[in-house]
Amino acid sequence: MERQGSPNKLLEIIINTVIYLFLASWTIIVVFPMLWVIVTSFKTDKEIFLSPWQLPAQLMWDNFVRALTKANIGLYLVNSLTVILPSIFFTLLFSAMAGYVLARYEFPGNRIIFYAFMGGMLFPVMLALVPLFFLLQSMKIIDTHFGLILVYIAYSLPFTVFFLTGFFKTIPSDLIEAAIIDGANNYQLFFLIVIPLAQNGLVSMGIFNFLGMWNQYILPLVLLTSSDKYVLSQGLAFLQHQQRYQSDWSGLFAAIVIVMLPTLIVYVIFQNQIQRGLTVGALKG
Amino acid sequence: MYKHKYRVIIPFLAPAVILYLVFVIYPYARSMYNSLTSWKGVSANQPFVGLYNYVRMINDEFFWNALIHNLQYLLFLPIIIISLSLFLAFMISQRIRFSKFFRVTFFFPQVISIISIGVLWSYVYHPTIGILTSLLQAAHLEWFFQIFGFEGIPVWVGDERTVRIAIGAVVVWQAAGFYMVLFLAAMEAIPQTFYEAAIIDGANRWHQFWNITIPLLWDTMQTALVFSGLGAFDMFAITRVMVVSGSSQTRPADVLATYLYEQAFEASRFGYATAIAVSLFLLMLTLSALTMRVTRREAVEY
Structure with a gap:
């Protein structure tokens, strides 16, 4: 200037x-x-x-060796990934399927289902905790990773469906019509044409949900009770409270670093996508 | 165009709808009912007690204690977070050098889990091994805290006078980068010609900020206000990890979320806890609706 x-x-x-x-x-x-x-x-x-x-x-x-082995941070890390990776995969798959149908097909009840999903965004998870605990108990999936995965998927659906429905509405119809003329059936159409076109939206939602689940504390705290099943955030909080009885300060600091660094490094590499993925919730929420 | 469309619609919708009904809708609906029972979790029968839990809540001093703390967070956190992040965003948008670096760095706390942040900061605040106390000692700032009636440097999390300030500061530290990115994205969408025209008219940066940036960012600020306000009603993870529950009779760090968690999963008062949860939900809903209503303005189109 x-x-x-x-x-x-x-x-x-x-x-x-x-x-x-x-x-x-x-x-x-x-x-x-x-x-x-x-x-x-x-x-x-x-x-x-x-x-x-x-x-x-x-x-x-x-x-670091002590944190990973004696303090079980290694185990918690494996547990976290065991829960998060399938949760993300099925959240994206189920939301894409639902979002595609909601965006592309006219049928009675379409609007109702869409708004029912949106309504889920209004409620705080705190409100569902108690019934959720007893529901999982009666289904015999309390204190299992499987149970937590189902819950993670269910609670990630509202926003993901909402976002992907909007996304699918922007895909030009002629691409889809061309595929139908070429004789693609509905499933081929979805998996071979629509999914690849929705790649950007799926990546944003993948990042958004990954960090949400990585951050999640209250759900595992309530739904996983045995310490060998703990996920990372829960395990670290557990260590922090344990620290008052058995002092391994250096091990605890190493544990914080082990929990903190991986996401930080991934972020530095993919900063743009991650900033976009995380703020997408607020920008058009 | 679509033949046999229900053969697609039904199987495509089914997994999402079923999971959602079972794990989301059912528990919420169930909660509304549970709050009217005196359920202790062990027996199958749930004695219906009507509004008894709510009456009990109104007479429970610890409920009010927790609620007041939430309201204190609500009063201070959104305004501090939003003004700080807006300020940071505006400075970064001033075509300065290293803007990319600042933008990336300020977002760091967003990609660390809140539990790691809580543990990390509880050591920053630690009176013997932490950096904050020793930093303040090195700067000989004891006199400053003595003005406010402290004996010396406060022990932050361990002192009921400072614990909420300490936790609130961590939340500001964590959230500022997020809202900054949000504001930056909105600022970049403002056409440069607006600023160019203002510069020709002799507007300095301060004028540009107040007369162009702020009005055009109104929608984003509204979103930020609602989000950070809802955050002030949560505070569960950060409080739980930084403060040992039940460590003090006066419960200086309690918020509604931690109090209801304790009532449910430590004292097995499930009915009562659910009544608190329902109130929390209604408060959040009212807050969002009020914020949208109060801040509503004619949208500025550009």
């Missing part, structure tokens, strides 16, 4: 400096606690109590 007078230029410089100072401060506030945890996770217990600012004398990789 060109400026004529020098007072303007000076003002411009001052404003820019203030902006950079402010942005830099927030960067430090955001990043510093994370860096501190990462550095601390390499210290010994003794060093942790000595001073929070001291760098570790040597890198204690053993902290």
Whole structure:
């Protein structure tokens, strides 16, 4: 931008400096606690109590080994993926199927089903917890990963169906009509034509639901009761509470890092898609 | 055009509809009924007690205690989060260097699970091993806290006067990046010509911000207000992980969600807990409706 007078230029410089100072401060506030945890996770217990600012004398990789094995973070990680991956897959599949039909077919009840799904977004999960617990108990799937998967899928449906229905409405009809003329049956049409066309929407919803499930705490807390079935967030909270009885501070810091880093790294690689995937809920919600 | 359409419609809808009915609709409907019973979970019979649970709730000081904490969060968090994130977004949008870097970095807390964040911060606040206390000590800020009646540097989570400030600060830290990205996306949709015209008219950046950016962002701000307001009514995970439940008789960190969880799954008062949950839901619904109503304006088309 060109400026004529020098007072303007000076003002411009001052404003820019203030902006950079402010942005830099927030960067430090955001990043510093994370860096501190990462550095601390390499210290010994003794060093942790000595001073929070001291760098570790040597890198204690053993902290990570203990966190993964003795503190079961490795097991919790496997449990998390065992629950989340099938949940995402079936959420996307079922929502795409439902969304496609709701977007493309006229039939009595179409609107009712669509609004029934939307209504689900109004309710807080807290309200369903108690009946959900007893429902799973009577179905004999309480404290199983299978039960949690069904619940995760069910609670991811409202928004995913809502989003994908909108998405399928934007797919041009002539592509679909051309496929019908070519003799594709309904299933070929859906899996070979429609799904590939909806790729972007599915990726957004995959990311959105993945982070939602990764973040989920209350559902596993209520529905998984044996500690060998815990998912990551639950396991970490459990460790945190256990910490009061058995002190392995360095192991706990290592556990935080193990839980924190994978999503952070994936985010740095796919930042654009992830920012879009996560904010999509608020942008057209 | 579509032959035998019900052969597609039914099997395509069935899995989603069935799962949704069984695991979402049924529990919600059931909750409404459970809140009218004094169910303890063990026996099959659920004695119907009408509105007794609600009367009990109104007379329960711990219910009010939790509700007041939610309202305090509601009063402060949305306004702080939104002004901070709006400010960050506006600065980043000023065609500055490293804008990409800031944008990516500020979003970091969003991709870490809330439980990790809670554990992480409970150590940042830790009076002996944490960085915050030692940082404030190094800056000799004891006098500042003494003004407010503290003996020295507060112990944050361990002190009932500061625990909600400590938790609230973590929520701001976590949420600011999210709303910033939301606002940035909305700002990028504003045509540059608006700003160019304003510059010709001699508007400085401050004027541009108030007279162009803010009015055109109104819809997004409304969404942000509703979202962050609903967040202030949740606070379950962060409170649960940062504060040991039942650690203090006065329950300084309780919110409705943690209180009802305790009532249900630790005290087995399922009927009563559900009544609290129903009230929580009604409060959230009222809040969203009110926010939409109060902030309604003529949409600015562009």
